[in-house]
Amino acid sequence: MPYESVIGLEVHAQLLTESKIFCGCSTRFGAAPNQHTCPVCLGLPGVLPVLNKKVVDFALRAALATHCTIAPTSRWARKNYFYPDLPKGYQISMYELPIAEHGHVEVAALRPDSGQAQGQAKKVCLTRIHMEEDAGKSIHDAEAGASLVDLNRTGVPLLEIVSEPDIRSAAEAGHYLRSLRTLLQYIEVCDGNMEEGSLRCDANVSIRPQGNAELGTRTEIKNLNSFRAVEKAIEHEIQRQSEVVEAGGRVVQETRLWDADREVTRPMRSKEFAHDYRYFPDPDLLPLVVDQAWVEHVQADLPELPAARRARFIHDYGLPVYDAEVLTARKDVADYFEASVRACPAVPKVVSNWVMDSVLRFVKEEKLDAALKIETWPCSPEHLGMLIGLIQDGTISTTIAKTIYEEMRQTGHPPEEIIEAKGLRQVSDTDTLQAAITEVLTANPDKVEAYRGGREKLLGFFVGQVMRATQGKANPQMVNTLLRQQLSQ
Amino acid sequence: MSHYALTIHQAQEKLRAREVSAVELSQAVLNRIQDTDQHLHSYLTVCAEEALAQAETADRTLANGVTPPPLCGIPIALKDVILAQGVRSTAGSKILEHFVSPYDATVTQHLKEAGAVIIGKVNCDEFAMGSSNENSAFAPCRNPWDTDRVPGGSSGGSAACVAADQTCAALGTDTGGSIRLPAAFCGIVGLKPTYGRVSRFGVVAYASSLDQVGPCTKDVRDCALLLEVIAGYDPRDSTSVNRPTPSYTAHLERGVSGLRIGIPQEYFIEGMQPEVETAVRDAIAHLSTLGAEIVPISLPHTEYAIASYYIIAMAEASSNLARYDGVRYGYRAAEVEDLGALYQTTRAQGFGSEVKRRIALGTYVLSAGYYDAYYVKAQKVRTLIRQDFLSAFEACDIIATPVAPTTAFRLGEKLADPLTMYLSDIFTIAVNLAGLPGLSVPCGFDQHGLPIGLQLIGRPFDEEALLQAGYAYEQDHDWRARKPPL
Numbered sequence A: 001m002p003y004e005s006v007i008g009l010e011v012h013a014q015l016l017t018e019s020k021i022f023c024g025c026s027t028r029f030g031a032a033p034n035q036h037t038c039p040v041c042l043g044l045p046g047v048l049p050v051l052n053k054k055v056v057d058f059a060l061r062a063a064l065a066t067h068c069t070i071a072p073t074s075r076w077a078r079k080n081y082f083y084p085d086l087p088k089g090y091q092i093s094m095y096e097l098p099i100a101e102h103g104h105v106e107v108a109a110l111r112p113d114s115g116q117a118q119g120q121a122k123k124v125c126l127t128r129i130h131m132e133e134d135a136g137k138s139i140h141d142a143e144a145g146a147s148l149v150d151l152n153r154t155g156v157p158l159l160e161i162v163s164e165p166d167i168r169s170a171a172e173a174g175h176y177l178r179s180l181r182t183l184l185q186y187i188e189v190c191d192g193n194m195e196e197g198s199l200r201c202d203a204n205v206s207i208r209p210q211g212n213a214e215l216g217t218r219t220e221i222k223n224l225n226s227f228r229a230v231e232k233a234i235e236h237e238i239q240r241q242s243e244v245v246e247a248g249g250r251v252v253q254e255t256r257l258w259d260a261d262r263e264v265t266r267p268m269r270s271k272e273f274a275h276d277y278r279y280f281p282d283p284d285l286l287p288l289v290v291d292q293a294w295v296e297h298v299q300a301d302l303p304e305l306p307a308a309r310r311a312r313f314i315h316d317y318g319l320p321v322y323d324a325e326v327l328t329a330r331k332d333v334a335d336y337f338e339a340s341v342r343a344c345p346a347v348p349k350v351v352s353n354w355v356m357d358s359v360l361r362f363v364k365e366e367k368l369d370a371a372l373k374i375e376t377w378p379c380s381p382e383h384l385g386m387l388i389g390l391i392q393d394g395t396i397s398t399t400i401a402k403t404i405y406e407e408m409r410q411t412g413h414p415p416e417e418i419i420e421a422k423g424l425r426q427v428s429d430t431d432t433l434q435a436a437i438t439e440v441l442t443a444n445p446d447k448v449e450a451y452r453g454g455r456e457k458l459l460g461f462f463v464g465q466v467m468r469a470t471q472g473k474a475n476p477q478m479v480n481t482l483l484r485q486q487l488s489q
Numbered sequence B: 001m002s003h004y005a006l007t008i009h010q011a012q013e014k015l016r017a018r019e020v021s022a023v024e025l026s027q028a029v030l031n032r033i034q035d036t037d038q039h040l041h042s043y044l045t046v047c048a049e050e051a052l053a054q055a056e057t058a059d060r061t062l063a064n065g066v067t068p069p070p071l072c073g074i075p076i077a078l079k080d081v082i083l084a085q086g087v088r089s090t091a092g093s094k095i096l097e098h099f100v101s102p103y104d105a106t107v108t109q110h111l112k113e114a115g116a117v118i119i120g121k122v123n124c125d126e127f128a129m130g131s132s133n134e135n136s137a138f139a140p141c142r143n144p145w146d147t148d149r150v151p152g153g154s155s156g157g158s159a160a161c162v163a164a165d166q167t168c169a170a171l172g173t174d175t176g177g178s179i180r181l182p183a184a185f186c187g188i189v190g191l192k193p194t195y196g197r198v199s200r201f202g203v204v205a206y207a208s209s210l211d212q213v214g215p216c217t218k219d220v221r222d223c224a225l226l227l228e229v230i231a232g233y234d235p236r237d238s239t240s241v242n243r244p245t246p247s248y249t250a251h252l253e254r255g256v257s258g259l260r261i262g263i264p265q266e267y268f269i270e271g272m273q274p275e276v277e278t279a280v281r282d283a284i285a286h287l288s289t290l291g292a293e294i295v296p297i298s299l300p301h302t303e304y305a306i307a308s309y310y311i312i313a314m315a316e317a318s319s320n321l322a323r324y325d326g327v328r329y330g331y332r333a334a335e336v337e338d339l340g341a342l343y344q345t346t347r348a349q350g351f352g353s354e355v356k357r358r359i360a361l362g363t364y365v366l367s368a369g370y371y372d373a374y375y376v377k378a379q380k381v382r383t384l385i386r387q388d389f390l391s392a393f394e395a396c397d398i399i400a401t402p403v404a405p406t407t408a409f410r411l412g413e414k415l416a417d418p419l420t421m422y423l424s425d426i427f428t429i430a431v432n433l434a435g436l437p438g439l440s441v442p443c444g445f446d447q448h449g450l451p452i453g454l455q456l457i458g459r460p461f462d463e464e465a466l467l468q469a470g471y472a473y474e475q476d477h478d479w480r481a482r483k484p485p486l
Ligand SMILES: [Zn+2]
Pocket: A020, A023, A024, A025, A036, A037, A038, A039, A040, A041, A042, A155
């Protein structure tokens, strides 16, 4: 029987605020264990949480960027469970009244990172977005007979973004997650680094006979800390559930853990998760009231979102969909492209080619895009635009431009300066070119003979020789024309 | 009069007149503790050395000639749930027996800034859970008027040490009557301020939506003075309210002329100790002779207060006390097998039986399937109780009731039956549920010479009216001239 898979994702995004959600400690990653702690995030007796308003700003950014309805009043709740990296014995989260509900994420038709087609563009609906505090980290195998606890991460703000079960395949789950990550990076609330855990994902997976409206029993898969893990684990889980049902069995509602090494999911031991979190409103915090003015303030500060920017790139610059998606996958790349276009407004498509071929390839090779914002570019967007302008007005050839680009990357000098210093200006003077051509033809009488005998492919050889003789500075179009003339004489 | 017997305002005068030095005063109090505490067990920690050092600093300030801060050189004791930096804070529990706080509670900070001498940490029911002080994990504190009787709880140490002149004044906390009940049982003045009036930061939480710190003092003027020092908005406590603190001492002598005092029929019940009812009714009659208008009122949801209170308080407590898990600080069970055993053994050995009872009940009422039936319903009742009070305050300005149905009972008398014990708070609990201020003022003694307390309840943030009425009553009665037989 053909089955349809029904998937919803719960994403936890660490927010890029300077300080923690309920105390003044730093959120910076990589400090010595337990450096970024204070009585509040250590859960000492008598401490009380005080909400960091910036976290709400960030949540509102995400809520607006995903077209959510924002609750005028939302409420903090305690999620109670015992674990050594949870100092208070409860996590402050939101439960009955989250800050935002009923949004959606536009999933692009192309994979923004690779540009591969990923099927239809679609909307994945969001059930809710809420804020909560992160737990610390338990380290189990560093010391024999002991577990160590690092509470630096305790109280780092998180957004939990819960999707509707709108996703129908493992690949689509990956696409949704990539689109969501792009969006969060765009609005600068999360760096989206799955390996470092700043973006985490749990998946709810069920299957049902094709055409059935009723949902099947779902399992929750945890420990998905890469895009590959998300896709592989869901694929595996769909397969596993199908096999269970095919064999006449029933899927059990449970939480399963993805084992990335063995590429299987396995049920979590009941001790690894609590059954009843005993949520109740946190009496230490007032209900969160967000008025229209607050929402408008955040809205005014929101950048143009990827979907809108993509459409504008296609419309205003006449770019193909592919180019528009690649360029708008990151806000900084889109900004870079537009700054280059300002320096060379005539040929946006040529600028796009240069950004994608030369700039982005280098950025990827050097992993400059590992950070949320690319800090160092191979060259400034203005210089890139100028360089392309110089190709357009015939000052240099595309080949020479590649050399100049390398020089720009190494020295940071503007293209004109490099051209002058190295004498790389294109040679378009007919007499000079004629002289060079004559010299080449004279030196190769046998090849001239062969050409005239019908081996027209040899034209490329002559062009190469002329270019070499002019250190690549000859205007290639003119060389072509003049060569044909001389050879046909 | 011995120095240790001074009230705050008497001590202020003597210190400023240099009739007594701050060091002499603190020393006198320390000696008094030394001489009497083996009978009372008011103190869990005496900060003799630090107190004398603080007193020396106070003496230097007093010698400067400029106006000293309000509590300069005045010994104040803290209930052991209120944290003071570098001082052991047990909260009356074995689980925190050796816990030394690395920070000051906001109220402690206010006291220090006002020049107070923190004389020590006083006894209480474990995590402020109890009405008799018998739930202290250490020795139970005893009533100075009769050491076979309880001082009331949970701030029993705070009330007993003030009554026994082991300090000038103390701070307690009140979640369901924990300041007012011991104040009544020990014959002192105790105030539970409006919820949000005083910061809870640095106060070991029992039930966060009900807890409030308040003064335990020898008279009403001291109560006003001490409240003035500790009250105010604290950005570290989101539930503290950002509104200016009035000067409670400035208009203390305004009197009660024209004040409408509501008498709720539900607070004079069958089975009350007759002397208590008589004393309270006499006190109300006296206020009437001073010009107050007596208005009968009704608080119809009173009978649901205890049930609602215990559900909410226990639910919050079950979560608030989860942090005592043996992982980071406090008691940790030795030689356990695994994590589960670490939690279970640490908490089984570290907590006393009443605390465990409340954690268990609180966990139960928050559990899936029971949450709506208990917790949600209790919150609805709480809203109704608050509405009862707010509509009553349309007809009256303050409300007068007894603090408790009886005077202090004997140790062990109610220990076996938690429900009877919970009934001690029957007149005080609704005030916490409604978040209102409540004052306990001595209004007589029973035939055994045990103090009786009058409770005055006010509108939110109207502590001033309570203090004025309490002061007017107190000026005409010499109950405080009587001293416990120690
Ligand atoms: Zn912190």
